[in-house]
Amino acid sequence: xxxxxxxxxxxxxxxxxxxxxxxxxxxxxxxxxxxxxxxxxxxxxxxxxxxxxxxxxxxxxxxxxxxxxxxxxxxxxxxxxxxxxxxxxxxxxxxxxxxxxxxxxxxxxxxxxxxxxxxxxxxxxxxxxxxxxxxxxxxxxxxxxxxxxxxxxxxxxxxxxxxxxxxxxxxxxxxxxxxxxxxxxxxxxxxxxxxxxxxxxxxxxxxxxxxxxxxxxxxxxxxxxxxxxxxxxxxxxxxxxxxxxxxxxxxxxxxx
Numbered sequence: 703x704x705x706x707x708x709x710x711x712x713x714x715x716x717x718x719x720x721x722x723x724x725x726x727x728x729x730x731x732x733x734x735x736x737x738x739x740x741x742x743x744x745x746x747x748x749x750x751x752x753x754x755x756x757x758x759x760x761x762x763x764x765x766x767x768x769x770x771x772x773x774x775x776x777x778x779x780x781x782x783x784x785x786x787x788x789x790x791x792x793x794x795x796x797x798x799x800x801x802x803x804x805x806x807x808x809x810x811x812x813x814x815x816x817x818x819x820x821x822x823x824x825x826x827x828x829x830x831x832x833x834x835x836x837x838x839x840x841x842x843x844x845x846x847x848x849x850x851x852x853x854x855x856x857x858x859x860x861x862x863x864x865x866x867x868x869x870x871x872x873x874x875x876x877x878x879x880x881x882x883x884x885x886x887x888x889x890x891x892x893x894x895x896x897x898x899x900x901x902x903x904x905x906x907x908x909x910x911x912x913x914x915x916x917x918x919x920x921x922x923x924x925x926x927x928x929x930x931x932x933x934x935x936x937x938x939x940x941x942x943x944x945x946x947x948x949x950x951x952x953x954x955x956x957x958x
Contacts, residue, residue, distance in 0.1 A: 823948075823949060823950055823951045824918075824919075824921060824949060824950050824951070825950070825951050825952075825953050825956065826845060826918065826946070826950045826951070826952055826953070826956070827845065827952070827953055827954065827955070827956030828844070828845055828952070828954040828956070829842065829843065829844055829845065829937070830843050830845060830918055830941065831843070831918075832916050832917065832918050832939060832941065833916065833917045833918075834854075834880065834888075834890065834914060834915070834916060834917075835914075835915035835916065835917050835922060836888075836890050836891070836914070836915065837880060837888035837889075837890050838888075839880060839882050839886055839887075839888055840882060840884075841854075841882050841883075841937075841938050841939040842882070842883055842936075842937050842938065842939070843937055843939040843940065843941045844936075844937040844939075844940050844941070845941050845946070845952055846940050846941065846942055847942075847943060847946065847952060849940060849942035849943065850942055850943055850944065851911070851925070851926055851927070851928055851942045851943070851944045852914075852916070852925050852926070852927045852928065852939070852940060852941055852942045852944060852945055853927065853928045853930050853932065853939070853940040853942070854880060854914065854927045854928070854929060854930070854932070854938065854939050854940075855880065855881060855930065855931065855932035855933060855935075855938035855939070856878050856879065856880060856929040856930060856931065857879045857880075857881055857887070857931070857933075858879045859876050859877060859878045859879065859910070859929065860876065860877040861874050861875070861876050861877075861894070862874055862875050862876075868897050868908050868910065869897055869908075871894050871910070872894050872895070872896055872897060873893065873894060873895075874893065874894050875891070875892075875893050875894075876891075876892055876893060876894050876910065876912060877889050877890070877891055877892075878890045878891075878892060878912065878929060880938075881938065882938055883938060890914065892912040892913055892914060893912060893913070894910050894911070894912055895911050895912060895913060895926055896911050897909065897910060897911065898911055898928060900928075900930075909928050909929055909930055910928075910929045911926050911927065911928050911929070912926070912927060912929060913925070913926055913927070914927045916939075916941070916945065921949065923945055923949065925944045925945045926944060
């Protein structure tokens with residue numbers, strides 16, 4: 703005979719309620735695990751894969767740079783030869799312009815004082831036909847800016863109370879016989895202003911210096927002239943700086 707076990711009424715109801723809640727509790731626990739698993743996955747990626755991600759970024763940048771350089775090289779390669787030549791020509795022209803600018807900067811500024819001094823001056827050529835004012839003789843003259851004073855051909859002279867020492871004759875009156883290339887000769891009266899020692903290829907000579915007046919066109923000027931035997935020279939008269947200074951500009955392309 704089987705005996706049936708009987709649960710109290712209230713206990714039976716409680717047991718049934720607990721059994722009914724078991725599936726809900728299991729489902730809730732599984733849901734909590736599922737909600738927590740993505741967070742752990744993200745944490746795992748963030749912590750463990752950062753070095754790999756950094757390497758991947760560097761590799762991507764290097765790939766982009768290589769692609770850019772390849773593209774630039776390809777673009778130059780694909781350009782027509784004439785276009786590349788134009789680019790090189792433009793660069794060359796720019797360099798030449800820079801060089802010209804440097805040269806312009808290095809060039810000295812014009813001498814405005816010298817230009818102002820040259821205004822109003824007479825222009826004379828490399829040679830000129832000059833008249834000695836007292837004798838009226840015309841002489842073919844060579845212009846020499848390297849000579850300090852003028853020099854005139856003299857065949858002979860006469861000095862009042864002449865001394866053997868040339869220095870003792872300084873200040874005395876002198877008559878000078880001058881001659882031009884047309885074999886015209888005249889005596890010119892003057893005085894001995896001083897003496898000068900001239901060194902030639904053969905010897906040292908002492909020469910008299912006397913004042914004379916020369917006329918070129920309408921211009922007339924008195925200067926100290928060195929007396930010299932210039933018979934072997936092409937020009938009996940040499941015009942030096944003491945005649946040119948302050949009054950003339952020399953243009954070697956001009957004639958008489």
